[in-house]
Amino acid sequence: MKYGKLGALGAGALLVFSACSGTTATAAPGTSTAPGGSSAVAAGAWCVGGTVKIGTELPMSGGETANGAPTANGVKLAIKQQNAKGGVAGCKLDINVQDDALNGVHDPQTGAKNMQTLVADAAVMGVVGPFNSGVAKAEIPISNGAGLLMCSPANTNNGVTQPPEGDTYRKTNPTKISYIRTASPDSIQGPSAADYLYKDLGKTSVYIIDDTETFGVGVGDTFQAEFKKLGGNVVKRDSAPKSTTDYTPLFTAAAALNPQGVYLAGTTPTGMGLALKQGRTVSGLETVPFVGPDGVADLGPGGTQGATITIAGAASHDVYGTVGSAHDLADNTFTAAYTTEFGGAPGAYSAAAYACAQIIIASLDKASATATDLASAREGVRANAVNSANTFATVLGSLNFDKYGDNVHPFISFYKVDMTLAGGKGDWTFVKQESFSDPNAQ
Numbered sequence: 376m377k378y379g380k381l382g383a384l385g386a387g388a389l390l391v392f393s394a395c396s397g398t399t400a401t402a403a404p405g406t407s408t409a410p411g412g413s414s415a416v417a418a419g420a421w422c423v424g425g426t427v428k429i430g431t432e433l434p435m436s437g438g439e440t441a442n443g444a445p446t447a448n449g450v451k452l453a454i455k456q457q458n459a460k461g462g463v464a465g466c467k468l469d470i471n472v473q474d475d476a477l478n479g480v481h482d483p484q485t486g487a488k489n490m491q492t493l494v495a496d497a498a499v500m501g502v503v504g505p506f507n508s509g510v511a512k513a514e515i516p517i518s519n520g521a522g523l524l525m526c527s528p529a530n531t532n533n534g535v536t537q538p539p540e541g542d543t544y545r546k547t548n549p550t551k552i553s554y555i556r557t558a559s560p561d562s563i564q565g566p567s568a569a570d571y572l573y574k575d576l577g578k579t580s581v582y583i584i585d586d587t588e589t590f591g592v593g594v595g596d597t598f599q600a601e602f603k604k605l606g607g608n609v610v611k612r613d614s615a616p617k618s619t620t621d622y623t624p625l626f627t628a629a630a631a632l633n634p635q636g637v638y639l640a641g642t643t644p645t646g647m648g649l650a651l652k653q654g655r656t657v658s659g660l661e662t663v664p665f666v667g668p669d670g671v672a673d674l675g676p677g678g679t680q681g682a683t684i685t686i687a688g689a690a691s692h693d694v695y696g697t698v699g700s701a702h703d704l705a706d707n708t709f710t711a712a713y714t715t716e717f718g719g720a721p722g723a724y725s726a727a728a729y730a731c732a733q734i735i736i737a738s739l740d741k742a743s744a745t746a747t748d749l750a751s752a753r754e755g756v757r758a759n760a761v762n763s764a765n766t767f768a769t770v771l772g773s774l775n776f777d778k779y780g781d782n783v784h785p786f787i788s789f790y791k792v793d794m795t796l797a798g799g800k801g802d803w804t805f806v807k808q809e810s811f812s813d814p815n816a817q
Contacts, residue, residue: 511530
């Protein structure tokens with residue numbers, strides 16, 4: 376792997392933001408502070424109308440609801456809690472919600488139009504999203520050109536940030552990063568899943584099917600490379616677009632090669648949930664482990680709209696998944712607060728989205744001390760968030776980002792479906808968590 380494993384992170388004290396000083400301090404969960412106490416400064420002329428916004432750009436409808444809605448809820452919770460404390464520098468927070476799902480599936484061009492809308496809203500100080508890497512590639516050039524911060528809780532494709540591909544999305548302002556992500560890239564997510572299938576589950580051969588999308592192909596490539604490196608045999612790999620309605624012929628041909636496991640490289644809305652359901656009907660694949668990345672491991676219980684377990688039904692047994700974020704949180708009050716607010720458990724990236732909102736809020740708190748108008752406040756948020764010398768207190772723990780915008784201390788969490796949960800409808804259970812170090816960190 377490109378990343379070095381550090382081991383599991385234990386829950387710890389929540390740290391507060393420290394700008395450039397190299398020091399940290401403890402604070403109550405959810406507290407956002409900045410050097411100089413700028414949170415106590417009354418809103419000035421820069422805060423037009425007394426309200427500023429955090430945007431969300433996520434897939435919020437159709438089959439994507441299981442991914443987008445709980446992610447957006449993480450942002451809504453952070454905003455509500457911050458407003459209960461008086462907002463930021465006397466300025467209340469609001470939300471600008473955008474949905475990049477088209478006909479129920481994430482769509483890059485819809486995302487690009489949404490990003491233009493967010494850029495045009497001068498009150499938007501930063502954006503949480505998008506969820507899908509293909510959408511990110513359409514949006515980053517727009518946000519980079521406008522200097523609007525994006526913080527993705529879920530994008531994992533290597534090329535979104537890392538050169539040479541990542542450089543192509545920042546042509547307008549190549550030296551001004553406007554995109555950061557709290558999620559772990561596919562350079563560790565794919566290999567981690569391969570390691571889990573080979574070592575933890577003891578399977579030495581696998582069939583891989585991807586959905587032809589940016590994310591699916593990328594995570595499939597890194598999974599395949601690592602599985603082979605470990606000594607495993609990839610018996611066959613297929614690509615099937617989201618328009619596919621019958622995966623049975625592909626699985627039938629693969630089953631003849633006797634794979635001990637299957638890797639679903641993609642997301643449930645782009646076909647992997649249906650592939651799981653149909654693959655289980657093929658002789659020889661009834662009980663082998665199916666493993667998927669986030670997008671398959673959406674952590675939605677059976678019955679949740681668009682969730683993997685809902686789509687696949689009884690075929691969801693012996694299914695494992697990875698999520699590119701921490702399960703063990705630094706702020707152990709988050710899950711209870713989320714559940715109380717929304718009447719259900721957080722999704723795979725609810726906490727990561729909450730962390731993005733915390734970073735935007737802390738950066739706005741810092742920027743408000745010198746901002747003279749909305750434009751200067753927006754630029755201050757961007758510059759502060761991407762500064763690799765800054766460390767942020769978040770629900771995920773203490774975070775900072777490398778020169779490309781990647782989280783310096785990413786995590787992978789592993790889950791398994793337990794069909795006895797949720798009244799027999801099935802739900803995901805946590806297996807373990809691993810942390811990694813970023814070799815690009817300065």
